Amino acid sequence: MKVHSLFVYPVKSLSGIEVTSFHTDDFGPVGDRRWMIVDDERRFVTQREHPELARVETQLDGDRVVINIPGEGEFGLTASNDELRVLVWRDWVKALAGLREASDALSRFCRKPVSLVFMPDSSFRRVDAGRVDEYRRVGFADGFPFLVTNTASLAELNTRLEVPVEMRRFRPNIVVEGADAWDEDHWQSLSIGNNRLSIVKPCSRCVMTTVDPSTGLKDAAVQPLRTLSRYRRTGEGVIFGQNAIHESPGLIRVGEPVTVNQSE
Template sequence: MQVHSLYVYPVKSLAGIQVSSFQMDDFGPVGDRRWMIVDSEREFVTQRSNPELATVRTRMEAGQVFVDIPGEGEFLLEPGTDECRVRVWRDWAKAVYGAPGASDALSRYCGQAFRFVYMPDETFRRVDASRVTEYRRVSFADGFPFLITNLASLEELNSRLDNAVDMRRFRPNIVVDGAAPWEEDAWASLVIGDTGFSVVKPCSRCVVTTVDPDRGAKSGDLQPLRELGTYRRTPDGVIFGMNAIHEAAGEIRVGSPVNFATTENQ
C-alpha cells in the first residue's frame, strides 16, 4: 500500500487543496482547518447548510491562507486581535476574528452575515476523550486530526452508482491505494512513511457527500450517501473512511509506503 493523494483544508468546509506532501504539527496537517466560518451566533457554518461554500477556493503561500470568493475576488485571511468564543459541534473554543474584508465578501456571496475566525496556537480543543485517552488536540476539524480513506472502497462504491463520484466528496487528508475494498474496517494502526497513526473510529458521513464540489450544490442524481446507507450502516452511522491521530510530527508524501496492523493481529 502507498499514499495515493493528500489534501489540506485551510478553512473548514471550503474547497481543499490537493498537495504532493504536507508537514504535521500538534494539530495535524500544518494549516489544516485552523480557519472556520461562523454565523452571527458564533456557530460554525459548513456545506451542510451552505453547499455554495464548496466553490470558494483556497490556497496557501508562505504560511498564509488566501480565499477566492466567486464574484468578489481573492482575499488574504489575516487574524485580528478581537477574541471570541466559537462553537464547533459540542465544543466552545477560543478564536480570534479575521480582518473584515474577506468576511464581508463571503457574506455578500452567501447572502448571510458570516465571519472568518482563526484558532491561535494557544487554543487547546481536545479530541473526543471517549475515543482517545491521551490529552490530544484538534483544530476546527469535526473531531480528529486526520481522515484516511481507501481508494478501492471508493471504486467499489462507484460500481454501484449510475454516476461516479470523486474522493473530494469525502474530504480526506490521506488517500491510500493498494488495499482491498473496505479493508480499512480492520485497521487498528498505520505507519505512513516514518509516522505512526492510531486509527480511532470509523467516520460517519453526512449530506456533504451529496454536494457537487464543482457546482457548490447538492446533486439530484448523485447520492452516494443513500447508497452507502444500504450496506455501510453501523452503530457509528453510515461510514466511509477512518478517523486517526498521529504519533509525532513529521512529513508525509504522495507515494509514501503504508503498513498496517489489524484488530486481529494486535
C-alpha cells in the same frame, strides 16, 4: 500499499487543496482547518446548510491562506487580536476574529452575516475524550486530526452508482491505494515513513457527500450517501473512511509506503 494522494483544508468547509506532501504538527496536517466560518451567534457554518461554499477556492501563499470567492475576488486571511469564543459542534473554543474585508465578502456570497475566525496556538480543543485517553488537540476539523480513505473502497462504491463520484466529496487528508475495498474497517494503526497514525473510529458521513465539489450544488441524480446507507450503516452511522490521530510531528509524502496493523 502506498499514499495515493494528500489534501489539506485551510478553511473548514471551503474547497481543499491537493498537495504532494504535508508536514504535521500538534493539530494534524499543518494549517488544516485552522480557519472556520461562523454566523452571528458564533456557531460554525458548513456546506451542510450552505453547499455553495464548495465553490470558494483556497490557496496557500507561503504560510498565508488566500480564498477566492466567486463574484468577489481574492482575499488573504489575516487574524486580528480580537478574541472571541466560537462553537464547533459541542465545543466552545477560543478564536481570533479575521479582518472584516474577507468576512464581508463571504457574507455577501452566502447572503447572511458570517465571519472568518482563526484558531491560534494558544487555543486548545481536545479530541473526543471518549475515544482517545491521551490529552490530544485538534483544530476546527469535525473531531479528529486525520481522515484516511481507500481508493478501492471508492471504486467499489462507484460500481453501485449510476454516476461515479470523486474522492473529493469525502474530504480526506490521506488517501491510500493498494488495499482491498473496505480493508480499512480492520486497521488499527498505519505507519507511513517515520509517521505512525492510530485509527480511532470509522467516519460517519453526512449530506456534504451529496454536494458536487466543483459546482457547490447538491446532486439529485447522484446518491453516494443513500447508496452507502444500504450496506455501510453501522452503530457509528453511515461509514466511509477512518478517523485517526498521529503520535508525533513529521512529514508525509505522496508515494510513501504504508504498512498496516489490523484488528482480528
